[in-house]
Amino acid sequence: MAGWPVARLPAVARPLGAWLKETLGDLSRPGRSDAVDTMTPVSAPPLIDSDVLERVLSASLAKGGEMAEVFAEDRQISSAILDDRRIEELSSGRERGAGIRVVIGETTGFAHTADLSESGLLAAADAAAAVARRGGARTETVALPARRLAPEHDFVLPSEVEKSAKLELLSRADDAARSAGAAITQVQVGYGDSRRRVLIASSEGMHSEDDQIRTRFNVSCVATGDAGMQTGFESIARTEGFEVFGRFAVEEIARIAATRALGKLDARPAPSGELPVVLAGGSGGILFHEACGHGLEADHIVKDASVYVGQVGEQVASALVTLVDDGTVAGEWGNYAVDDEGKAAARNVLIENGVLTDYLWDWLRARKEGRPSSGNGRRQSYQHLPMVRMTNTFLLAGKENPDELVAQTPKGVYVAKLGGGQVNTATGDFVFGTSEAYLIEDGKITSPLRDANLIGNGPEVLRKIDAVADDFAMMPGTCGKDGQSVPVGCGQATLRIGGITIGGTAA
Amino acid sequence: MSDLVALAERIVAKAKVGEEIEAYVARGHDIEVRAYDGEVESLSSATTGGIGVRVLVANGSEGAKLGFAWAGSLDDEVVESAVDEARDNATFATPDPDVAFATPDGVSAAELDLWDQSVADTATDEKVALALELERRVRAADPRIRQVSSADYGDERVEVALASTTGIRAFTQRTAAFLSVSAIAGEGSDSHTGTGFSVARGFSGLDLDRAGEDAVERSTRMLGATKVPSDRVTVVFDRRVVSTLLSVISSALSGEAVVKGRSFFAGRMGEKVATGSFTLVDDPTDPRAFAASAHDSEGLACRRTVLIDSGSLAGFLYDTVSARRAGTASTGSAVRGGYSGTPGAGCRALVLQPGHHDQQAILAVVGEGLYVQSVTGVHSGVNPVSGDFSVGVEGLMVRDGELAEPVREVTVASTLQRMLQSVLHVGVDIEWLPGIAAGQTLAIGDMQLSGS
Numbered sequence: 001m002a003g004w005p006v007a008r009l010p011a012v013a014r015p016l017g018a019w020l021k022e023t024l025g026d027l028s029r030p031g032r033s034d035a036v037d038t039m040t041p042v043s044a045p046p047l048i049d050s051d052v053l054e055r056v057l058s059a060s061l062a063k064g065g066e067m068a069e070v071f072a073e074d075r076q077i078s079s080a081i082l083d084d085r086r087i088e089e090l091s092s093g094r095e096r097g098a099g100i101r102v103v104i105g106e107t108t109g110f111a112h113t114a115d116l117s118e119s120g121l122l123a124a125a126d127a128a129a130a131v132a133r134r135g136g137a138r139t140e141t142v143a144l145p146a147r148r149l150a151p152e153h154d155f156v157l158p159s160e161v162e163k164s165a166k167l168e169l170l171s172r173a174d175d176a177a178r179s180a181g182a183a184i185t186q187v188q189v190g191y192g193d194s195r196r197r198v199l200i201a202s203s204e205g206m207h208s209e210d211d212q213i214r215t216r217f218n219v220s221c222v223a224t225g226d227a228g229m230q231t232g233f234e235s236i237a238r239t240e241g242f243e244v245f246g247r248f249a250v251e252e253i254a255r256i257a258a259t260r261a262l263g264k265l266d267a268r269p270a271p272s273g274e275l276p277v278v279l280a281g282g283s284g285g286i287l288f289h290e291a292c293g294h295g296l297e298a299d300h301i302v303k304d305a306s307v308y309v310g311q312v313g314e315q316v317a318s319a320l321v322t323l324v325d326d327g328t329v330a331g332e333w334g335n336y337a338v339d340d341e342g343k344a345a346a347r348n349v350l351i352e353n354g355v356l357t358d359y360l361w362d363w364l365r366a367r368k369e370g371r372p373s374s375g376n377g378r379r380q381s382y383q384h385l386p387m388v389r390m391t392n393t394f395l396l397a398g399k400e401n402p403d404e405l406v407a408q409t410p411k412g413v414y415v416a417k418l419g420g421g422q423v424n425t426a427t428g429d430f431v432f433g434t435s436e437a438y439l440i441e442d443g444k445i446t447s448p449l450r451d452a453n454l455i456g457n458g459p460e461v462l463r464k465i466d467a468v469a470d471d472f473a474m475m476p477g478t479c480g481k482d483g484q485s486v487p488v489g490c491g492q493a494t495l496r497i498g499g500i501t502i503g504g505t506a507a
Numbered sequence: 508m509s510d511l512v513a514l515a516e517r518i519v520a521k522a523k524v525g526e527e528i529e530a531y532v533a534r535g536h537d538i539e540v541r542a543y544d545g546e547v548e549s550l551s552s553a554t555t556g557g558i559g560v561r562v563l564v565a566n567g568s569e570g571a572k573l574g575f576a577w578a579g580s581l582d583d584e585v586v587e588s589a590v591d592e593a594r595d596n597a598t599f600a601t602p603d604p605d606v607a608f609a610t611p612d613g614v615s616a617a618e619l620d621l622w623d624q625s626v627a628d629t630a631t632d633e634k635v636a637l638a639l640e641l642e643r644r645v646r647a648a649d650p651r652i653r654q655v656s657s658a659d660y661g662d663e664r665v666e667v668a669l670a671s672t673t674g675i676r677a678f679t680q681r682t683a684a685f686l687s688v689s690a691i692a693g694e695g696s697d698s699h700t701g702t703g704f705s706v707a708r709g710f711s712g713l714d715l716d717r718a719g720e721d722a723v724e725r726s727t728r729m730l731g732a733t734k735v736p737s738d739r740v741t742v743v744f745d746r747r748v749v750s751t752l753l754s755v756i757s758s759a760l761s762g763e764a765v766v767k768g769r770s771f772f773a774g775r776m777g778e779k780v781a782t783g784s785f786t787l788v789d790d791p792t793d794p795r796a797f798a799a800s801a802h803d804s805e806g807l808a809c810r811r812t813v814l815i816d817s818g819s820l821a822g823f824l825y826d827t828v829s830a831r832r833a834g835t836a837s838t839g840s841a842v843r844g845g846y847s848g849t850p851g852a853g854c855r856a857l858v859l860q861p862g863h864h865d866q867q868a869i870l871a872v873v874g875e876g877l878y879v880q881s882v883t884g885v886h887s888g889v890n891p892v893s894g895d896f897s898v899g900v901e902g903l904m905v906r907d908g909e910l911a912e913p914v915r916e917v918t919v920a921s922t923l924q925r926m927l928q929s930v931l932h933v934g935v936d937i938e939w940l941p942g943i944a945a946g947q948t949l950a951i952g953d954m955q956l957s958g959s
Binding site for chain 2 (some may be wrong): 016080083084085086087088089090091092094095096097105106107108109110111112113114127131135163164167185186193213222224227228229230231264270273274300303305307383385397418419420421422424426427429430431432433450451452453455457501502503505506507
């Protein structure tokens, strides 16, 4: 239950390989973790010297590979959990290593190592290059350009903050949540920070580094009433340092989580069947992440495993829909300077006024199509191959007033906060869950509803969006795909879907 | 093996006066091959290792304070700094009389052979060939299969050593191999997906035919699926789906969730929470279970625990700390998410006492209803605290006791409490699946189907 504290947005069904690793359990990836106090300034020496990188890349190509890449990572994580009124766990962790890939034709070889010495890297290079043995042996000398340095920033680094200051936040949030109402019977508060330094070098002249600082805070509450228990959750998650707590009051995060749980104590079962749905601004944006975001990832496109194949230039959504994926939005959870292939993050317009303009690309899929990457090659860690991923995906705001939009809806469901979602990109069918929702009756928000999933088909639902308001807001999430989790942002203003199936129990 | 145990013991030996230390040391080797369009799309191989260290510092009558640190490395220098960091973290914890490490409790560990050397001994070429053959077969199986988006072979060897100053010494090792394939069937503009897989301890236990046939059947039989009108229905859940459902229910049977008031089972011990045909057991000592283990993640012997007995709530799963909070003893049910995680209470091998019918017979008895082949949105639509249950489903209508037309883009909903009281049939068809629960066909009455 102690999962990653940000709402999850798993994408496609988890492949078995990843599942096995998780259930075998003994070596799975950090879910919650940690911080060792050995911080390096931005101008620090690189994780691997360029002459070592050049020799390792050259060796990687010696068996005939066409492209070789070293991805090095040093990640320090710290987390703390307050549960049942106690600081239950303060955890620190560190993971450092490199993944090496060698590409020949349509085949990728990959190996990783926690040993960043030249001999350790050469051994991994040898393992990754094993796939290239059909190629002819040759002598390749890779010369790297100057390193593109991580951008400077003035974040308060996690290592510069006393542990006691982090823990104080937890107690304050606990107090605030419990004082929201006597029916609050349990509170769990989580804090986490991470610093992730990466270095990417390839035989195609990539030589970039990045230094990513992330901070998150979340509160989960249980409220108990006559009809049983209900839960409420709220979080913030930013690609920034500890200074975020100057802008976000933890008491407010706690109050929102508690109010959400309390409000559902009187909730009635959600309706069953098709109704208009109004999604509040910032309620999740998960709609677009699932309804089309995953389906626009080029790995699904090149394999003809998406309903959006061949649709560029076509009207795939209501004219009110302009969808953007933008890894450059400062501070957002899905932000970075360069992706995990060294390519600079970019603002990519995917759907403009309802017309599909482009897909999302990483290096491998872009190479197949003879075009540049869109800066969307990401990986969970050095132990994973990169693939096409979203960053911050959002619908541009419209012009309507959100209150009027509700007033113009005689009967429907108002979703104030979404949970997670999931999509099958090949069929376009997707679900997303509510964690705070209400009935709309006669244009007014009325009874709270118990949690339920909504189900729809991406292309159909996108065409049914009939109103978009002007109150844009973002929300963080953790996106899972093919067994890898990465931080993402989702955003949207209040909008209405003309009709979608609500999976409640009330007739 | 011996080097991991030795490392765990070296860490434990660093304990100072007034301190307890527990070390968890893990190492794994894995390989994964993905075939696509007759070629190897990717071949990955790796050795990973890491440690998790917990330090418990005595704090007088108030109890003890716990700190944790982990590192993705087995190097001595990294290990040293992890111990220091865990020790430092402990100074900030709230003192707690219930926080303690496991101590040997006299229960002897089952002798389980979970290691199949064929995983290590089989040449990479053979593994690659198997993935390619799986892909080729699924593509050739049916003209309506228009894509095989991935066909994977993977295996893993995992070794874990645990030691503590409280007398724990445990070593476990296990292997696993798997095949999985995702097919897309198409007719006109209609497309549907189906996955098939096979898991085994070793290379030789894999069933390529089964994995391929499953993917083909599950994708092709969904062709022509439509959304149906909302209705109250009896739902027959496929074995794979039941494995997922049991896993979700099990989080409400964790002693930790119960003692912290986060389970709808809290305070209901002995009560009738399910129909009489429902008996749920966690037995990690059954070697057929995918996550079988001789020791739990605190080094105690794993053991059989009856959770629901003929419909009555009979037990919860405890690790050491949750057991102390509840005033009982650990059931040897500590689990953790690898070296970077701390232990909590959870199940490893859930299984229902089998009923009398297989899937076909259950369909015949049910007569009319909905057969669910797969579910989506379990993480967003099933709440083990409130019990609310709402998931997206794909499947086939059941008419006259047989599978009929395919259905998509609908949900089924109820509450977990109500579902347990509405179990009509438990299948005899136990299948040990990857994960923490076996699969068995399950029929549940009176669920709300939401569609058009």
